[in-house]
Amino acid sequence: MLKKRIIPCLDIKNGRTVKGVNFVDIRDAGDPIELAKQYVLQGADELVFLDITATLENRKTLVNLVERIAKEINIPFTVGGGISSVEDALALINAGADKVSINSSAVRNPQLIVDLKERFGSQFVVVAIDTKNVNGVWKVFTKGGTFETDLQTLAWAKKVEDLGAGEILLTSMNSDGTKDGFDIEVTKAVSRSVNIPVIASGGAGKVEHFKKVFTETQASAGLAASIFHFGEIPIPTLKEQLKQKNIPIR
Numbered sequence: 001m002l003k004k005r006i007i008p009c010l011d012i013k014n015g016r017t018v019k020g021v022n023f024v025d026i027r028d029a030g031d032p033i034e035l036a037k038q039y040v041l042q043g044a045d046e047l048v049f050l051d052i053t054a055t056l057e058n059r060k061t062l063v064n065l066v067e068r069i070a071k072e073i074n075i076p077f078t079v080g081g082g083i084s085s086v087e088d089a090l091a092l093i094n095a096g097a098d099k100v101s102i103n104s105s106a107v108r109n110p111q112l113i114v115d116l117k118e119r120f121g122s123q124f125v126v127v128a129i130d131t132k133n134v135n136g137v138w139k140v141f142t143k144g145g146t147f148e149t150d151l152q153t154l155a156w157a158k159k160v161e162d163l164g165a166g167e168i169l170l171t172s173m174n175s176d177g178t179k180d181g182f183d184i185e186v187t188k189a190v191s192r193s194v195n196i197p198v199i200a201s202g203g204a205g206k207v208e209h210f211k212k213v214f215t216e217t218q219a220s221a222g223l224a225a226s227i228f229h230f231g232e233i234p235i236p237t238l239k240e241q242l243k244q245k246n247i248p249i250r
Contacts, residue, residue: 062081179205
């Protein structure tokens with residue numbers, strides 16, 4: 001079995017790290033550069049940076065901030081928010097990103113997944129899927145979780161794999177920020193239906209939640225924000241406890 005990854009996520013708004021619940025009630029969580037440096041020291045396997053209002057504000061990702069963070073870290077670095085072209089992605093690679101994450105732009109223009117794969121390779125392309133259970137159906141949402149699309153989550157996950165995505169970042173909006181646990185139902189369904197790695201996101205609140213998502217689904221990584229930002233579960237503690245539960249951790 002491949003070893004599971006633990007990934008902190010920096011949700012960025014106005015140059016600061018923030019965290020909300022169910023994509024709303026946003027509060028400040030600290031300086032992204034300091035947090036990034038801290039996570040490297042703690043043994044994070046990767047780092048995700050999401051400029052959460054770039055698409056809504058119709059602007060590009062904060063390239064200068066990406067560059068400053070990249071200089072301070074030596075772990076794989078995924079950047080998302082406001083990326084709508086190969087040129088946008090190239091600017092982020094030049095700033096130090098190892099992978100880009102696209103969501104709204106992939107839904108609007110699926111060809112972008114193909115173009116990014118052909119230019120940089122599928123390992124560079126992460127498609128983020130923000131999903132919400134609407135009347136019993138898992139739907140895909142875009143524009144920072146504000147717009148419900150007609151896409152069903154499982155079908156979209158299969159399609160992005162076919163188009164060339166190398167990884168899926170799956171966030172359950174129902175669970176986001178609740179600390180009640182990852183959404184096992186949708187994570188299990190998506191991770192079983194594709195052959196590319198799936199990062200589970202939304203709802204982590206304690207060590208047991210990571211154990212559950214790693215044993216009951218085929219997710220290859222667990223992503224969390226507030227529990228790391230506010231020191232509720234230090235990454236070394238999380239990794240050690242998961243190893244004691246016989247979960248293969250990097």
